[in-house]
Amino acid sequence: MVKFLSRCFILGSFLAASALPALAQSADAASAAITAPVRRLNDGLLGIMKVGSAAGFQARLSRIGPVVDQTFDLPLMTRLVVGPVWTKTPAADQAAVAAAFRKMTAARYAGSFSGFSGESFVVDPKVDARGLDRLVHTKLVRPRGAPVELDYRLRQSGGQWRIIDIYYQSSISQIATQRSDFGRILASGGAKALTVHLGQLAATSAK
Amino acid sequence: MRRSPPILIALSLAASSPALGATLDLAARPAAVASVTLAAAAQIPATAAPIAAPPAARPPHAKGDPWERFNRGMFHFFQKIDRAVFRPLALGLGKVIPKPIRDGLRNFLSNVNEPIVFMNDLLQLKPKRALRTLGRFTLNTAVGLGGLADVAKLAKLPHRNNSLGNTLARYGVGPGPYIFLPFLGPSTLRDFGGEQADQIVLPLAVGKPFNRLDWQLATAGFSGLNQRIETDEDFRTLLSGAADPYATLRSVYLQSRLAEIAEIKGKSSAAPATFDDPLDDPALQESAAPADPAAPAEPPADPPADPQVDPQAEALPPSP
Numbered sequence: 208m209v210k211f212l213s214r215c216f217i218l219g220s221f222l223a224a225s226a227l228p229a230l231a232q233s234a235d236a237a238s239a240a241i242t243a244p245v246r247r248l249n250d251g252l253l254g255i256m257k258v259g260s261a262a263g264f265q266a267r268l269s270r271i272g273p274v275v276d277q278t279f280d281l282p283l284m285t286r287l288v289v290g291p292v293w294t295k296t297p298a299a300d301q302a303a304v305a306a307a308f309r310k311m312t313a314a315r316y317a318g319s320f321s322g323f324s325g326e327s328f329v330v331d332p333k334v335d336a337r338g339l340d341r342l343v344h345t346k347l348v349r350p351r352g353a354p355v356e357l358d359y360r361l362r363q364s365g366g367q368w369r370i371i372d373i374y375y376q377s378s379i380s381q382i383a384t385q386r387s388d389f390g391r392i393l394a395s396g397g398a399k400a401l402t403v404h405l406g407q408l409a410a411t412s413a414k
Numbered sequence: 415m416r417r418s419p420p421i422l423i424a425l426s427l428a429a430s431s432p433a434l435g436a437t438l439d440l441a442a443r444p445a446a447v448a449s450v451t452l453a454a455a456a457q458i459p460a461t462a463a464p465i466a467a468p469p470a471a472r473p474p475h476a477k478g479d480p481w482e483r484f485n486r487g488m489f490h491f492f493q494k495i496d497r498a499v500f501r502p503l504a505l506g507l508g509k510v511i512p513k514p515i516r517d518g519l520r521n522f523l524s525n526v527n528e529p530i531v532f533m534n535d536l537l538q539l540k541p542k543r544a545l546r547t548l549g550r551f552t553l554n555t556a557v558g559l560g561g562l563a564d565v566a567k568l569a570k571l572p573h574r575n576n577s578l579g580n581t582l583a584r585y586g587v588g589p590g591p592y593i594f595l596p597f598l599g600p601s602t603l604r605d606f607g608g609e610q611a612d613q614i615v616l617p618l619a620v621g622k623p624f625n626r627l628d629w630q631l632a633t634a635g636f637s638g639l640n641q642r643i644e645t646d647e648d649f650r651t652l653l654s655g656a657a658d659p660y661a662t663l664r665s666v667y668l669q670s671r672l673a674e675i676a677e678i679k680g681k682s683s684a685a686p687a688t689f690d691d692p693l694d695d696p697a698l699q700e701s702a703a704p705a706d707p708a709a710p711a712e713p714p715a716d717p718p719a720d721p722q723v724d725p726q727a728e729a730l731p732p733s734p
Contacts, residue, residue: 286696293696335685338692342685358686360693371693378673379666380688387665390476391658404657411655 244278249328256323268317280369296398304398307405318412325350485594492596504642518562525561534576578608583675600667
């Protein structure tokens with residue numbers, strides 16, 4: 208009896224020992240799938256920072272453009288920024304504002320991340336959840352000055368995790384700030400006016 | 415931008431770039447925020463207004479900003495003064511007075527304010543925080559040449575601002591209306607009132623030199639100009655690309671205060687307060703809840719963000 212129990216115990220511990228890493232691995236894998244777009248974006252940003260101003264704006268844009276497309280849910284972000292007016296906007300205007308939003312986002316990255324001086328990104332593997340959304344915490348570590356905290360909010364779309372918002376210093380939501388900033392334009396000129404403004408922003412980034 | 419040490423308001427780079435280091439120390443005062451109460455307070459009128467009030471009676475302002483017309487006037491007025499006089503004066507002064515001297519003076523004035531921070535730490539029943547503030551004050555006063563050198567920061571006791579605005583928020587007082595005043599910057603009624611009270615403490619408790627007008631003018635003048643110098647680049651980054659700089663600053667300021675209040679209330683600082691906004695997809699909402707202006711999708715920190723609450727947005731003619 209004692210032997211049987213001890214055998215069970217051994218078997219049990221063996222099972223537990225083999226199962227635990229498997230469980231941990233699957234948790235790690237889930238977390239890795241969520242943080243993957245963020246890491247991919249960070250790698251892309253480091254890439255254009257390193258080619259720097261020598262490569263020129265257009266070269267940086269053509270490198271970061273596909274990364275932005277694959278890591279952000281740009282159509283959803285556009286809808287969130289436009290807000291409830293979205294449903295009253297004709298399809299052609301919806302497509303135009305979404306295209307302008309995409310162009311502006313990529314252009315802003317290509318314009319801002321134009322030099323490298325030893326920066327690095329740290330991605331926290333621990334992911335926060337709120338409903339269906341996940342929050343990935345990252346830090347932009349700079350050789351000089353305090354690190355900049357950047358949190359990414361992700362949502363699943365077609366089985367893929369995509370970034371839908373960025374929180375600067377863990378407190379300022381990009382979507383919320385853009386909603387405020389664009390509120391008047393949308394109120395006076397709708398999605399068409401916003402398309403024009405986003406086009407101007409993209410053009411300014413290219414300078 | 416008085417003598418009180420500036421709070422660090424983190425400003426996102428307006429649109430997309432999480433650009434490098436755009437912290438804006440705009441901070442007029444120790445106090446400032448939209449507490450979580452804002453969310454609750456703001457949602458009530460948002461629910462009621464569109465149903466109860468006839469369209470013509472709706473006030474022409476964004477949520478949380480009933481004095482928007484006045485505030486916008488003040489903002490544009492200040493922008494003009496800033497461009498013509500204030501910014502050139504500040505930047506010119508920045509060239510004349512070396513940064514180490516300016517930093518020393520700033521540290522000194524910040525150190526003078528630490529007892530107020532300590533008082534608010536205590537009022538908020540945060541003994542550990544109060545002890546750190548006290549330790550910081552003692553160290554800087556004794557070893558840091560009366561506060562000119564921030565030695566406490568090196569001893570892992572960095573400045574952590576606190577104010578009566580935070581204390582009031584801690585005990586459930588909502589932010590009240592948003593206020594923008596020239597030179598004083600963005601605030602809310604609660605935080606503005608809190609700051610006035612904070613500033614009376616030293617003149618009443620200590621007397622000279624804090625109760626002297628020349629002391630107050632000199633320190634307020636120095637702090638304001640120094641802050642303008644230090645925030646110039648961040649300000650430009652934030653507002654140069656903004657379609658509506660007034661609304662952008664308001665949004666960023668209120669979000670930043672919301673985060674500070676959440677920290678004071680001991681909420682896990684792991685997730686930003688605005689993460690609670692479900693960010694419902696408007697395209698999906700159409701079928702689910704066609705026109706519910708009180709949809710919980712409202713961003714709590716961002717009164718102007720919801721076009722459904724903005725009367726101008728509601729008056730928007732459908733695009734052709």
